[in-house]
Amino acid sequence: MNGLRELVSALAQKHGTRRESLLPILQGIQAHEHYLSDDAMVEVARALDLSTAQVYGTATFYSFLVTRPQGRHVIRLCRTITCVMHGKNQLLKELETLLKVRVGETTADGLFTLLETNCLGQCHQGPAILIDDEPYTRLTPERIRVIVAEYQQKAALESENSGLINS
Amino acid sequence: MAPRHLMRLDLIFKDEHDVAPLVRQTLARGRDDIVNELIASGLKGRGGAGFPTGLKWKLTADAPGDEKYVICNADEGEPGTFKDREILMRVPEKVLAGMAVCAKVIGARQGFIYLRGEYRFLRAQLQQVIDGFHAVLDEAGLPFRIEIFMGSGAYICGEESALFESMEGQRGEPRNKPPYPTQCGFRNAPTVINNVETLAHTYSIFKYGAEKFRDLGVQDSRGSKVFSVSGDTPVPGIYELEFGMTLQRFVEDFGDGDTKAVQVGGASGFCVPRKRFERTIIGYQGKLTGTSLPTGGSMMLFNSSRSMYNVLHNYLEFFVEESCGQCTPCRVGTQQLLRGIEGVKRGELSSATLDALLDLAETMRLTAKCGLGQSVANSFASIVENFREEMIY
Ligand SMILES: Cc1cc2nc3c(=O)[nH]c(=O)nc-3n(C[C@H](O)[C@H](O)[C@H](O)COP(=O)(O)O)c2cc1C
Ligand code: SF4
Ligand code: FES
Numbered sequence: 001m002n003g004l005r006e007l008v009s010a011l012a013q014k015h016g017t018r019r020e021s022l023l024p025i026l027q028g029i030q031a032h033e034h035y036l037s038d039d040a041m042v043e044v045a046r047a048l049d050l051s052t053a054q055v056y057g058t059a060t061f062y063s064f065l066v067t068r069p070q071g072r073h074v075i076r077l078c079r080t081i082t083c084v085m086h087g088k089n090q091l092l093k094e095l096e097t098l099l100k101v102r103v104g105e106t107t108a109d110g111l112f113t114l115l116e117t118n119c120l121g122q123c124h125q126g127p128a129i130l131i132d133d134e135p136y137t138r139l140t141p142e143r144i145r146v147i148v149a150e151y152q153q154k155a156a157l158e159s160e161n162s163g164l165i166n167s
Numbered sequence: 168m169a170p171r172h173l174m175r176l177d178l179i180f181k182d183e184h185d186v187a188p189l190v191r192q193t194l195a196r197g198r199d200d201i202v203n204e205l206i207a208s209g210l211k212g213r214g215g216a217g218f219p220t221g222l223k224w225k226l227t228a229d230a231p232g233d234e235k236y237v238i239c240n241a242d243e244g245e246p247g248t249f250k251d252r253e254i255l256m257r258v259p260e261k262v263l264a265g266m267a268v269c270a271k272v273i274g275a276r277q278g279f280i281y282l283r284g285e286y287r288f289l290r291a292q293l294q295q296v297i298d299g300f301h302a303v304l305d306e307a308g309l310p311f312r313i314e315i316f317m318g319s320g321a322y323i324c325g326e327e328s329a330l331f332e333s334m335e336g337q338r339g340e341p342r343n344k345p346p347y348p349t350q351c352g353f354r355n356a357p358t359v360i361n362n363v364e365t366l367a368h369t370y371s372i373f374k375y376g377a378e379k380f381r382d383l384g385v386q387d388s389r390g391s392k393v394f395s396v397s398g399d400t401p402v403p404g405i406y407e408l409e410f411g412m413t414l415q416r417f418v419e420d421f422g423d424g425d426t427k428a429v430q431v432g433g434a435s436g437f438c439v440p441r442k443r444f445e446r447t448i449i450g451y452q453g454k455l456t457g458t459s460l461p462t463g464g465s466m467m468l469f470n471s472s473r474s475m476y477n478v479l480h481n482y483l484e485f486f487v488e489e490s491c492g493q494c495t496p497c498r499v500g501t502q503q504l505l506r507g508i509e510g511v512k513r514g515e516l517s518s519a520t521l522d523a524l525l526d527l528a529e530t531m532r533l534t535a536k537c538g539l540g541q542s543v544a545n546s547f548a549s550i551v552e553n554f555r556e557e558m559i560y
Contacts (some may be wrong), residue, residue: 023316061491062318080481081481118489
């Protein structure tokens with residue numbers, strides 16, 4: 001909670017404490033915590049002198065803001081028509097098998113949340129996904145396996161390193 | 168591969184990164200002079216609605232108020248549209264130049280680029296360009312600053328009044344109109360909101376003159392247009408073409424030889440079947456012959472292997488999800504249309520249900536609060552009427 005308070009006050013410092021600052025602040029919390037907890041929204045309401053209902057109302061309107069815990073990385077798979085025409089369903093099947101989750105779920109190791117989303121503006125090179133902010137296009141089941149493996153390797157390396165620092 | 172018939176233009180993407188000389192030169196001109204040139208060019212908004220850009224700037228300049236704003240709409244969320252991303256990646260300076268000239272005309276000190284959350288990966292690069300551009304403005308003596316505001320995944324925030332709400336920290340729910348943004352926009356102040364491509368075109372107009380721009384296109388649809396071409400085509404991508412082409416010509420250049428239908432203008436646009444290609448012209452409503460279709464530039468091609476039921480189903484799922492839920496015709500209507508076609512397809516509802524659904528879509532066009540709910544009928548009616556058997560069997 002203390003860390004949260006510091007985070008919110010740092011964001012309020014940066015973006016201001018007007019109602020207009022709300023969306024950038026919520027985006028900032030999400031980037032840091034991967035989701036908006038009840039505690040975080042209460043803290044924002046306090047900092048901006050809003051009711052928690054106002055904060056919650058804004059937060060839940062936007063599909064990129066979430067109020068339930070998510071994995072470290074969020075995979076958003078485009079489900080709009082031209083990506084569907086170019087193999088979105090095979091890609092989804094591959095991801096579900098690979099990660100052992102269904103759409104909306106988070107992997108057991110907490111590394112990935114798998115979601116579907118609407119047109120990503122990459123229709124000429126579909127099927128397309130976003131992993132966090134990064135777009136990946138012209139995907140095939142083979143390519144997605146390689147990409148997921150890269151994220152997994154990176155995470156494994158990071159946890160090894162942080163283990164070294166802690167010990 | 169280059170198109171065979173249609174001439175590819177190179178105005179927007181022409182490599183002119185040093186916009187400083189033109190910005191200085193244009194800012195030194197009188198306001199009326201600038202606005203009149205824009206009006207003479209015939210430029211209309213490229214975000215879909217096609218409002219004359221010069222008039223929009225003039226109305227905002229004339230509106231009373233000390234605080235005014237320029238906003239670049241980079242929320243590009245219409246399925247099948249990706250041109251604004253390409254423009255922001257390749258020639259962002261032109262967009263900024265357009266914003267600065269607009270600021271001078273209307274008397275704005277602050278501008279924003281509302282960038283959709285899906286394009287956050289562009290942000291750092293764009294910010295750098297903005298920082299550099301601010302130096303140009305300082306040199307030219309224009310007290311104007313541009314900020315990026317990030318969206319968070321909501322198609323409806325591309326609608327101008329929902330976009331203002333979003334920037335004000337609210338749910339992205341469209342406002343009643345009137346008043347229009349030219350009188351009452353962001354922070355209830357007079358605001359010019361223009362599409363990315365519109366702003367980039369203003370740069371070309373100031374650079375090459377209204378005459379050159381007017382020479383392109385036809386009648387009420389002047390200039391070039393950036394098209395986003397996707398679907399069943401051997402050459403998907405971004406193409407700058409002249410307004411006024413027939414769909415037939417377009418399909419000859421971009422189709423795979425088996426094109427059954429083209430969706431013009433994205434999920435909220437119209438589906439044109441093969442038998443109408445010859446009679447359909449791409450341009451704003453005006454004195455064109457045949458049917459003229461306006462478009463934000465999304466052109467999705469479907470060949471005969473595609474089920475138009477699946478296409479419509481996909482669009483309706485999109486609308487159900489992206490409806491802001493504020494008004495009943497749209498919130499309930501989109502869901503009923505989706506359930507309705509599912510029921511007909513499964514044989515649980517009679518095929519006559521389709522006519523009731525067409526009525527419902529028409530009612531939505533008349534009663535929905537904003538363009539989202541109003542335009543669901545475009546794709547719904549054009550697909551159901553032209554591909555009725557595919558909806559049933
Ligand atoms: C549901 C909906 C979504 C829209 N999305 C966009 C968009 O993503 N980008 C855009 O420029 N205009 C969009 N518009 C149109 C804007 O409301 C507005 O007309 C446009 O930004 C004006 O700019 P222009 O005159 O340069 O076209 C949308 C409209 C509606 C009804
Ligand atoms: S038409 Fe749809 S998107 Fe527009 S205000 Fe009504 S519910 Fe919201
Ligand atoms: S349809 Fe998938 S990116 Fe547009």
